[in-house]
Amino acid sequence: METFDDLVPEINELRRQRKAIILSHYYQRPEIQDIADFVGDSLELSRKAASNDAEVIVFCGVHFMAESAAILSPDKIVLLPDLRATCPLADMAGAASLRSRKAELDSPVVVSYVNTTADVKAESDICCTSANAIRVIESIPPERQILFVPDRNLGAYVAKQTGRELVLWPGFCCIHDELEPGEVFEARRRYPEALVLVHPECRPEVVALADKVASTSGMLRFVEESDAREFIIGTEEGLTYQMSKRCPGKKFYLLSNGLVCDTMKLITLPKVRDALKNLEPRITVPEHTRRRALRALERMLAI
Ligand code: CIZ
Numbered sequence: 418m419e420t421f422d423d424l425v426p427e428i429n430e431l432r433r434q435r436k437a438i439i440l441s442h443y444y445q446r447p448e449i450q451d452i453a454d455f456v457g458d459s460l461e462l463s464r465k466a467a468s469n470d471a472e473v474i475v476f477c478g479v480h481f482m483a484e485s486a487a488i489l490s491p492d493k494i495v496l497l498p499d500l501r502a503t504c505p506l507a508d509m510a511g512a513a514s515l516r517s518r519k520a521e522l523d524s525p526v527v528v529s530y531v532n533t534t535a536d537v538k539a540e541s542d543i544c545c546t547s548a549n550a551i552r553v554i555e556s557i558p559p560e561r562q563i564l565f566v567p568d569r570n571l572g573a574y575v576a577k578q579t580g581r582e583l584v585l586w587p588g589f590c591c592i593h594d595e596l597e598p599g600e601v602f603e604a605r606r607r608y609p610e611a612l613v614l615v616h617p618e619c620r621p622e623v624v625a626l627a628d629k630v631a632s633t634s635g636m637l638r639f640v641e642e643s644d645a646r647e648f649i650i651g652t653e654e655g656l657t658y659q660m661s662k663r664c665p666g667k668k669f670y671l672l673s674n675g676l677v678c679d680t681m682k683l684i685t686l687p688k689v690r691d692a693l694k695n696l697e698p699r700i701t702v703p704e705h706t707r708r709r710a711l712r713a714l715e716r717m718l719a720i
Contacts, residue, residue: 615651
């Protein structure tokens with residue numbers, strides 16, 4: 418049985434030999450966050466992938482994130498250590514059904530959350546993340562109809578914040594959508610001093626009860642800057658590891674026991690080592706799709 422003590426030096430040596438960079442999403446296992454060159458949300462990681470001179474990117478996250486890195490950095494080798502690490506939310510929208518929905522509407526501007534496949538991004542006008550969705554919607558002329566894909570809860574939140582009417586796709590994140598108002602009441606009862614932070618992928622009735630609604634990077638910034646000492650966190654548990662690391666004196670409680678994304682947790686140290694050794698599994702995007710998806714990502718990055 419390999420231990421972390423065996424694996425970490427092996428990974429470090431392979432990373433050097435391959436001129437590789439290891440990127441980890443906040444929802445990854447603690448040991449993956451610890452060996453990463455950079456830990457961030459999907460947007461920060463894709464920017465990092467595009468803006469450094471590594472030849473190989475080991476993307477410790479889920480498939481759509483590695484795809485975004487491949488779209489932005491076509492000359493680099495992008496590795497996803499386990500191809501089964503997909504995002505169920507991203508899989509709730511397909512390119513063919515998006516084309517059909519667009520045809521039913523009045524030439525809508527398609528805003529697709531980054532949690533979508535490259536094929537769906539290629540059918541979209543502009544992408545957004547939970548960190549910039551409000552700004553992206555505000556950039557669209559008020560007379561245009563907007564189709565927001567695929568997260569209905571994030572869409573409802575952004576519609577409320579911007580006062581825009583959005584046509585929502587019926588997708589949802591299985592982790593965030595499960596949270597219930599009763600869990601917020603119970604957590605507040607147990608930890609009366611704590612502030613409640615939730616992700617905008619939660620249902621509107623949960624969002625309405627929070628002290629702060631933010632993306633992963635927004636939540637992290639908030640806990641770092643806040644004078645409060647205790648926080649109840651309504652997003653995937655991996656983020657609390659990063660919060661505890663950056664704010665050792667503060668306390669973080671999960672809003673529910675069920676806040677674990679199983680596909681994020683498929684990435685392990687042995688798989689990172691194997692990916693670096695074999696330069697597989699690689700994520701590539703066909704050039705025609707890549708160019709169209711890139712347009713949607715670049716419009717977002719320009720905002
Ligand atoms: O964009 C991301 O990284 C995700 C999935 C969530 C967030 O709030 O950052």
